[in-house]
Amino acid sequence: MARKLITEIVRSRDCILFYKGDAYTVTVAPEMLAAGWSGGQGVMWCTGTDDERTVTFSDGRYGGVLLWGSDEAADQRTAQTGNQVEYRFATMLCGGSLLSTSTYERYTYASRLLPPLVPITYAANEILYFSLRGWWTNENEATLSGAPYAPDFFTGFVAQVPKASNNFFLGVQTGL
Amino acid sequence: MAEIFRTRDCVVHFKGDAYPVAISPTLISNGWSGCQGVRWVDSVEDEFMVTISDGLYGGFLLWGSDEVSDQYTGVTGNQLEQGYGIFCAGGWLLSTSTYEMYTYNSRLAPPLVPITYVVGERLRWSNRGLLTKEDEWTLSGDPRAPNNFFIAYVVQVPRAENNNYIVVQMSI
Numbered sequence: 001m002a003r004k005l006i007t008e009i010v011r012s013r014d015c016i017l018f019y020k021g022d023a024y025t026v027t028v029a030p031e032m033l034a035a036g037w038s039g040g041q042g043v044m045w046c047t048g049t050d051d052e053r054t055v056t057f058s059d060g061r062y063g064g065v066l067l068w069g070s071d072e073a074a075d076q077r078t079a080q081t082g083n084q085v086e087y088r089f090a091t092m093l094c095g096g097s098l099l100s101t102s103t104y105e106r107y108t109y110a111s112r113l114l115p116p117l118v119p120i121t122y123a124a125n126e127i128l129y130f131s132l133r134g135w136w137t138n139e140n141e142a143t144l145s146g147a148p149y150a151p152d153f154f155t156g157f158v159a160q161v162p163k164a165s166n167n168f169f170l171g172v173q174t175g176l
Numbered sequence: 177m178a179e180i181f182r183t184r185d186c187v188v189h190f191k192g193d194a195y196p197v198a199i200s201p202t203l204i205s206n207g208w209s210g211c212q213g214v215r216w217v218d219s220v221e222d223e224f225m226v227t228i229s230d231g232l233y234g235g236f237l238l239w240g241s242d243e244v245s246d247q248y249t250g251v252t253g254n255q256l257e258q259g260y261g262i263f264c265a266g267g268w269l270l271s272t273s274t275y276e277m278y279t280y281n282s283r284l285a286p287p288l289v290p291i292t293y294v295v296g297e298r299l300r301w302s303n304r305g306l307l308t309k310e311d312e313w314t315l316s317g318d319p320r321a322p323n324n325f326f327i328a329y330v331v332q333v334p335r336a337e338n339n340n341y342i343v344v345q346m347s348i
Contacts, residue, residue: 009222018224019193021266096266096348098195098224124216125232157234159216159224166222173216173234173265 011167014039014069014102021095021174023067028090029056032070036085039069040101042134042155043092055092058134060142060152064094064176094176098159100169105137109144128156128172136170182339185210185240185273192266192346194238199261200227203241207256210240211272213305213327214263226263229305231313231323235265235348236305268346269331275299275342276308277334280315292333293342299328307344 009016015038028037029046037057044063048054055063068075070085084090093099104122109131111118122138129152131137132145138158142150160171180187186209200217203226213229213236226234239246241256255261275293280302282289293309300323302308303316307328313321332343 019195019265021193096193098193098265124218125234157216159234160222161218163222165220171216171224 009100009166011100011102011169012074014072015065015067016100016169017067017093018098018100019096021093021097021176023091023093024053025089026092027052027054027088028066028084029054032056032090033085033088036070037066037090038103039067039072040099040103040136041066041069042130042136043090044134055090058130059132059149060130060140060147061149062094062130062153062155062176064092065097065099065174067091067093093174095174096176097174098171099174100160100166100171101136102167102169103135104162104170105131105135105139109137109139109141122158122161122170124158124161126158127154128158129153130155136172180271180338182271182273182341183245185243186236186238187271187341188238189269189271189343190267192264192268192348194262194264195224196260197263198223198225198259199237199255200225202227203261204256204259207241208237208261209274210238210243211270211274211307212237212240213301213307214261215305224263226261229301230303231301231318231320231325233265233301233325233327233348235263236346238262238264264346265348266346267348269343270346271332271338271341271343272307273339273341274306275334276302276306276310280308280310280312293330295330295333297330298326299330299344300326307342 042058043055107117142152162168214226215234217227219225278288313323328344334340
C-alpha cells in the first residue's frame with residue numbers, strides 16, 4: 001500500500017484554489033453589492049455605465065467565478081474587511097482551475113421550487129453547470145426552467161464529491 | 177532549432193497547469209507511461225484522486241511510474257511508493273510516445289493496422305487513456321458515444337527523425 005503523500009487541505013474559505021487559470025479584477029453590479037456573494041459564485045457579464053468590465057450573478061451563462069466572497073468569515077477583523085463591497089470590485093477566475101468550494105447546489109431544482117428537498121448526488125467526472133443563481137450544479141437548470149437561452153453551457157467537471165472528510169466541499173475542475 | 181532530446185515518455189516544450197494528485201490502486205498496480213490520460217475518481221479520503229481515463233478527461237500524468245530516465249536515482253519509483261502523480265491540464269505543447277499506434281478494431285482483431293496521424297487533427301483519449309484520433313466510444317458501442325471531449329491537436333506527426341513521438345498541443 002502506498003504511503004500517503006497528499007497533505008491536509010485546510011478549507012477556511014468558500015473557495016480553495018489548487019491551481020489557477022486566468023484572474024482579473026472586475027466591477028460588480030449593484031444587485032451583487034446589495035445581496036453579497038460567496039467565494040465560488042458564478043457570474044456573467046452585464047452592462048455597466050462606465051468603461052468597466054461588470055459582472056452580475058450568473059443565470060446559467062458565464063463569465064467566470066468569483067474567487068473571494070464579499071464577507072467571508074476568514075476576512076473578518078482585518079484591514080481589508082469588506083473592501084470588495086466598498087470598492088465595488090471582485091476577482092474573477094476563468095480558464096482552467098482546480099478548486100474546492102462550498103458554493104454549489106445541495107438540492108434539486110425541482111425540489112427547491114416544490115419541497116420536500118431532494119439532495120443532489122454528485123459523482124466524479126460529472127459535467128457541471130451554473131444554476132439559475134450561479135452556483136455549481138449537475139442539473140441543467142436553464143433547460144429545466146424553460147429559459148430561452150437553454151441549454152446551459154458546461155463549465156466544469158466534478159473532481160471530488162462532497163463528503164464528511166472534505167467538509168462537504170465540492171472539488172471542481174473548471175473549463176471556462 | 178536546437179535538437180530535442182526525447183529521453184522521457186513525455187517531453188514538454190511549454191507547460192500549462194500542474195498539480196500533484198493521489199493515484200488510484202489500479203494505476204499503482206499497473207504502472208503508467210508519461211502522458212497517460214486520467215480522469216477523476218472518488219476516494220474515501222480528502223484527496224484529489226485520478227485513475228486511467230476511459231475517454232474522459234481530467235488531464236494527463238506528466239511522468240511515467242517507472243521510466244528509463246528515472247532508474248538508479250534517489251527518487252526511483254517514488255510516485256508508486258508515495259501514491260502520487262503530477263496531474264496536468266490547461267495548454268501544453270509536448271512530445272510523447274504515449275499514443276495509439278494502431279486502430280481500435282485491429283487491436284481487438286489483428287493484424288494490426290497503423291493509425292496515420294495528420295497535422296491539425298483533433299485528438300481524444302482512447303478507452304485506455306492514450307492519445308488517439310479515433311472515437312473509441314463509438315467504435316466500442318459505448319452508450320456515451322460520440323466522444324467529443326477533444327483535448328489536443330496534432331502539431332507534428334510521428335516519424336523516424338522525431339523517434340516516432342507525436343507532438344501535440346494540449347487544450348484541457
